[in-house]
Amino acid sequence: MKLTFPKIGSVLLSLSVYLLTLTIPVSIAGDNIAIGIGVLGVILLFLSNERMDFPNLKPLAFFLVPEGISVLFAKNVKKAWKQTSLNHHLLPLIFVYDRLKKGLSLERILKFLSFSSIVLSSSVIVEAFTHQNVKHFKFSRFHLFFEPVRGKGILNHQLTTAGVLYLLFLLFAGFFIRQNQDRQSKKIYGITTCFLFLAILLNQSRSYWIGMFVAFLLFFVLLYRKRAVFYISGFLAFFLGFTLVFAPLRARLESIVNTKTNGSNTTRLIIWRSHYEAIKNDFSLKEKLFGSPVAGKDMCCKYIPESYEKVLGKKPPKIENLCDKQFYHCLSHNIYIKYLTDFGLLGLLGYVTFILYLILVNIRGFSLSGDSIFATFASMYTGFATAGFFENNFTDAEVKICFIFILGINFYLLDKLRSGERV
Secondary structure, three states: OOOOHHHHHHHHHHHHHHHHHHHOOOOHHHHHHHHHHHHHHHHHHHHOOOOOOOOOOHHHHHHHHHHHHHHHHOOOHHHHHHOOOOOHHHHHHHHHHHHHHOOOOHHHHHHHHHHHHHHHHHHHHHHHHHOOOHHHOOHHHOOOOOOOOOOOOOOOOHHHHHHHHHHHHHHHHHHHHOOOOOHHHHHHHHHHHHHHHHHHHHHOOHHHHHHHHHHHHHHHHHHHHHHHHHHHHHHHHHHHHHHOOOHHHHHHHHHHHOOOOOHHHHHHHHHHHHHHHHHHHOOOHHHHHHOOOOOHHHHHHOOHHHHHHHHHOOOOOOOOOHHHHHHHHHOOOOHHHHHHHHHHHHHHHHHHHHHHHHHHHHHHHHHHHOOHHHHHHHHHHHHHHHHOOOOOHHHOHHHHHHHHHHHHHHHHHHHHHHOOOOO
């Protein structure tokens, strides 16, 4: 068979999508390689004048335009650019959408993704009960412990692991619950959902516990309405029943409302107050509107000692570079504060509008079709937005690539609905 640019480009794009299904849950380096292969495929298709199918990219403009304006006003454009979403992490949206429109099997994509999701989940579970980092696992030290430690698994940080687990959990739960699935696929989705749910619990990221509860709250309201209270109570009872069995999980759950002595919570409060004071006192009108993606955190650091005293009621320790050593150079741990600091009021409104659009368009899709998968997507984004009050989740590379990949599937299904095809 003679190979041509269009054929090679098409193969590379398909390969990119399949590689992403295998790498998203386990390797940011693998994600970058997969995206690079996809870019090469797009270039070959472009050189051969082959038409690609693009999703509706206008919703992305809600947050990309304010970010771009912020960069133009920044003193250090190069550093400011690195803070934006204007990079290759958005490309999986185009790749997966185009391949699905060209006939790539969604079922096969989900089966590949289920395999790597179980790998990630298993790594978190093993780490939790063996108390060993899976990347440096030693069988000579193998022991099983009843009390689980907080697992991060194959990825590099507990919070990014939690964000990926959360998104994949809602995705597979949605396809498992969905009607008209063949028995084999339903079984695979169900097993994957169970692994992901267990991993989310053992990862112990409280923001995604809250996000998961909010997601299921909306999901049950959309699907069951009058019976929603019954299903919500059942889910909450199951969740509490599992977490209360293990002392570390119980302690994490109880710590959610502890704003006095829990170090993670007080650190966030101190950082958030510092951002507020910097924006109020030091940001110019232009910076309040368009943000300060480079200098903003430096301004916030100035208020760390004052905020420490206000939140904890005592003098901060006399440590050189206190902001860097104890407060992550004012890393916000709140996606909304991050957008407000880095990209101003317009950036914050843009990001919120983007998330609201995704929620509302899927609620409308559910009301038109009755297909539970759209209720799942709406619930996923709502829970993700809730978790964002405690994490910079949308700007974490691993989480963003996973989010954008799923968004490509979502936009594909919405387009099928709009065109009257069977979803």
